[in-house]
Amino acid sequence: MNNGKTFIVTGAASGIGAETCRLLKEQGATVIGVDRDPTxxxxxxxxxxxxxPASIDTLVAxxxxxxxxxxxxxGVxxxxxxxxxxxxxxxxxxxLTLAIVPKLADGASIANLxxxxxxxxxxxxxxxxxAMKVSLDDDVAGFCRAEGLDNAEGGRSYFLSKEALIVWTMQNRWTWRDxxxxxxxxxxxxxxxxxxxxFLQTLGERAKEDRKHMDRPGRPQDVAPVVAFALSEHAKWFRGANLTVDGGMSGHILSNFHQF
Amino acid sequence: MNNGKTFIVTGAASGIGAETCRLLKEQGATVIGVDRDPTxxxxxxxxxxxxxPASIDTLVAxxxxxxxxxxxxxGVxxxxxxxxxxxxxxxxxxxLTLAIVPKLADGASIANLxxxxxxxxxxxxxxxxxAMKVSLDDDVAGFCRAEGLDNAEGGRSYFLSKEALIVWTMQNRWTWRDxxxxxxxxxxxxxxxxxxxxFLQTLGERAKEDRKHMDRPGRPQDVAPVVAFALSEHAKWFRGANLTVDGGMSGHILSNFHQF
Incomplete structure (x- = not known):
């Protein structure tokens, strides 16, 4: 599916990033890894x-x-x-994404975890x-203080980081359409x-309750194939979408909310 | 990805069904087609x-x-x-799905368009x-009359059929987990x-407006690879999910609604 392609993978040293590197190579791709830790x-x-920001700019160059x-x-x-x-x-x-787009090939795919x-x-x-009005050049620490995120319980900053990512991805569904x-x-x-x-330490009871409904936590091997698919030419009509690969948990949340 | 597997494909004679048959065979799968029209x-x-119902029961046997x-x-x-x-x-x-599940292999995947x-x-x-309280054995015509669907403008029955399918799929995220x-x-x-x-005839202005935002309508070749992926072992941690492969239209709708 990805034979002969070249992909950049951040977080390459562990977890889903490591498994994504392995799978993409198995599929015949060349993988360029990025991480804090050598791998x-x-x-x-x-x-x-x-x-x-300086490290990102050096990387992009x-x-x-x-x-x-x-x-x-x-991710942290x-x-x-x-x-x-x-x-x-x-x-x-x-x-990183905005800076690297000009260096990507036409027809490239970006997959955000x-x-x-x-x-x-x-x-x-x-x-x-x-959150969208702030960037890495701005006072992120000040934004966190203003939003009360420093002391927020239940990992609110983590939730917000992923919410913003989903929305930003959706907003950019057509940005590079040309x-x-x-x-x-x-x-x-x-x-x-x-x-x-x-996670479990921070999220506490909520995560424990969720876990009860799942047969098992996911493994990197459950997620990496979805990343590889999202990077492939088989996924080119997805734009700004969010692929919920979670063993049924998002469906569980929706079903409970709507009382189905 | 699907080499050596056997899949049943309904709607095999045309459109996305036909392209799905072609692609699955290209991937090395054996395809059992179902349609009103021989193909x-x-x-x-x-x-x-x-x-x-009688035709479905005969088919399942x-x-x-x-x-x-x-x-x-x-689909119609x-x-x-x-x-x-x-x-x-x-x-x-x-x-069809409920009747065929006992005949499927363990680990099988069901992909609903x-x-x-x-x-x-x-x-x-x-x-x-x-709608969920009705089945094919019940008085579907009576349900349509009671809901005013016979004369509903804008293809309401079509929308409802797909809404019910998404919800029913979500509800059954764990039904056959064993x-x-x-x-x-x-x-x-x-x-x-x-x-x-x-579609365009029925949906009228709404569809025309949507079309303006898209570079082109999708092709069966944009969708069949997603069906093939959903049928594969690469998608086994998806449960009750909805893969929105629409050139960005669902993101467009959400962005407008939330004014991003």
Whole structure:
């Protein structure tokens, strides 16, 4: 499906990013990995801190031209400070993506790893709109203070980072239409990665209740094939969409809400 | 991706169904086609009227055991009578699916072709719940009269048939979990198939306005790969989900609604 293509994968060193590298290589693609931590998972590797504008700009200057897609998988868990969560999971992703688009091949695909945590964005529209007015060049720490995110319980900054990502992806459904560059989100439910423990710690009872309904947490192997599909030519009529691959949890939430 | 698998495809004679047959065969699968009209698109063919309970029951008795998936693609356009629309697009699909599940292989995948027309289901929950109380054995014509669907403008029966399909799929996210049989929807936007003309005729100004925002209507080749993906082992953590492959139209609707 992706034979002969070249893809950039952030968060390549662990979890879903690592499995995505493995699968894309198995499919015959060349993988350019990006992570804070050096890894041999990719064919080429670039070290970067995706919450730091200077590091992102250096990365973009170094990355080769002509990649067929970008998988934005790097992310930090809700146990980190609100500022770091928003910077890495949303503002940094946004900066990297906007900067790299001119270097991508025509027809490239961008796949953003969102989360079930972002599924409630329609109930957080006002805060998402405020978050959208900020960028990585602005005072993200100040935004977090103004929104009370520093001390918010239940990982609100994490939820907001993923809500903003889903909305931003939707907003850009047609931005690069002239070059047939498409962008979509993949929203996994709880996945058994190095950050799952951090999730359960932060989300507490809510996550435990959700877990009861699932046969098992997801594995990176459940999600990476969806990323690989979203990067492929088979997904080119998806634009600004959100693929909810979560073992049924978003359907469970909707069914409960509407009392089906 | 689907090499060596066997799939049942309804609506095999034309449009998205025909292209799905072609693609699945290209991927190395064996395809069992079902349609009102005889076709050579599949490896084996069964003729059936999917709005008729007796025809469905005969079909189910004849179909071989052990298929790895069912693609419910057969559908009729909103120019048909409301009764026929609901019978083929929802009640017949439901009857066929429930009857065939015992004959499917463990781990099978069911892919239901819904539509962008069903995207507004959260705004039609009460009517969808009433529709859910009816089955193909009941008085569907009477239900249509009671709901005023016979004379409804704008293809309301069509919208309702797809809304009900999306909700029913969501409701059954875990029904066959013990056998790892999953079911999901694919919701295309307007696709250039033999029934596109019927759509535009029925939907009128609304559809014309939508079309302005799209670069082009979809083609069966934009949708069939999504069906093939949904049938594959790569999609097994999707449960009760709705894959909106519509060139960005659902994102456009959401963005307008929330004023992003």
């Amino acid at each position: 041999g998972n990719a064919d080429r590797f670039f070290e970067a801190d995706l919450g730091d 170094e990355l080769p031209e002509g990649a067929d897609g970008l998988a934005n998988i790097a 868990p809700p146990t980190r400070a609100a500022e770091a969560v928003l910077k890495v999971n949303f503002y940094g992703l946004q900066r 969102a989360s079930l945590a972002g599924f409630g964005w329609p109930n957080a529209v006002d805060q998402v709109k405020r 070059r047939n560059i498409t962008m979509n989100c993949i929203s996994p439910g709880p996945v058994d990665t190095p950050i799952l423990g951090d | 050579g698109n599949a490896d084996r063919f069964f003729e059936a009227d999917l709005g008729d 004849e179909l071989p055991e052990g298929a790895d998936g069912l693609a419910n693609i057969a 356009p909103p120019t048909r009578a409301a009764e026929a629309v609901l019978k083929v697009n929802f009640y017949g699909l439901q009857r 819904a539509s962008l027309a069903g995207f507004g289901w959260p705004n039609a929950v009460d009517q969808v719940k009433r 056998r790892n049989i999953t079911m999901n929807c694919i919701s295309p936007g307007p696709v250039d198939t033999p029934i596109l003309g019927d």
